[in-house]
Amino acid sequence: MSGPTGPIRIAAAAAHFGRDLEFDLARIAKLIDDARREGARLLVLPDAALGGYLADLRHPDPEALPPALKPDDPVIQRVARLAAEMVVCVGYCEDAGDERYNAAVCVNGDGVLGRHRKVHLPAGEVAAYAPGDRFNAFDTPVGRIGMMIDYDKTFPESARSLALDGARILACLSAWPASLTNRAPRMAQDRQARLFDLYDQARAAENQVVLASANQTGSMGGMxxxxxxxxxxxxxxxxxxxxxxxxxxxxxxxxxxxIARARRVLRHLDERRPTAYRGGPP
Structure with missing residues (x-):
């Protein structure tokens, strides 16, 4: 499904968020205002913008996890009201009863437009979250969007699944840290910094779609x-x-x-050869 005709302004945020939800909401309100002044119709905020990310990715403390929010929590409704005419994607910790999910929700003033639960969990997150089990694109006033949460974009299948479901814009919400095992003296030399950019560019190019990538800044615990x-x-x-x-x-x-220009000669999604690929359970 195609989106609106003509150019739109897309904004992706880099910002720090922590455990204080009122602080986070104030920062989100400021970012929405800033994006609105820039004329943006879509704003992608980082993963865990509501409540902050894990303080220790290798050994998460079960007593120090982000606040868990129900999918219809008033805090999410407040973000929707702040969004108003804009489309805003924001990450949070979802309370699903017996399970918690690293999750994202896409909203505007009319309410929830789409949801995603992070499918691919790095080793430390397994102790804090359950994995999601699907990638679904959804329609919005700015076009059909698919969401991924940080480690999801490491796997080409994530973005490809969303592109095959008609996503024209990929919203990547991250709380992506510098390397935990091999610290570089400068950020530009950091392995994870290089991979972060590489995945963003590769996922857009291989699927011939637009990608908006947000990420946290600052530090949390040792990250x-x-x-x-x-x-x-x-x-x-x-x-x-x-x-x-x-x-x-x-x-x-x-x-x-x-997208039409990128796909004018080479149409990656149409030129796939699924029968030649290995698939299914190992």
Missing amino acids: RFLGQAKVVGPGGDILARTWAKAGLAVAEVDVEAE
């Missing part, structure tokens, strides 16, 4: 987050970025025109 929010075009080109600083990456993109 230092990368920032590096960006908007990527369907050819893999970075249209706007924040580097390691907090702020907004804002790009004006005619999503349908750019």
Whole structure:
């Protein structure tokens, strides 16, 4: 399904969030206001923007986890009211009764437009969260969107599943830290910083879609987050970025025109050969 015709402004945020939900909501309100002043119709916020990320990814303390919110929690409804005419994607810890999920919700003033539970969990997250089990795209006023949460984008199947479901824009919400095992003296030399950019560009280019990547900044426990929010075009080109600083990456993109241009000769989704690929359970 195609989206609106003509260019739209897309914003991806780099910002720090912690356990204080009122602080987080105030920061979200400021980012929405800033994006609105930039003319953005879509704003992608980081993973765990409501309640912060885990303080220790290797050995999460079960007594120090982010606050868990029900899918219809008033806090999420407040974000929807703040969004108003804009489309906003935001990450949070979902309370699903016996399970918790690292989750994301996409909202505007009318309410919830789409949801995602993180499917791919790095080793430490397994102790805190249950994995999601699907990737679904959904329609919004700015076009059909699919969401991924940080480690999801490491796996090409995540973005490909969303593109095959008609997503024109991939919203990547991250709390992506610098390397925990091999600290580099400068962020530009950090292995995880290079991979973060590589995955963003590859997922956009291989699926010939627009990608908006948000990430946390600052630190939580022993982790230092990368920032590096960006908007990527369907050819893999970075249209706007924040580097390691907090702020907004804002790009004006005619999503349908750019996708049509990228797919004019080579149409990756149509030219796949599924019968030649290995699939199913190992």
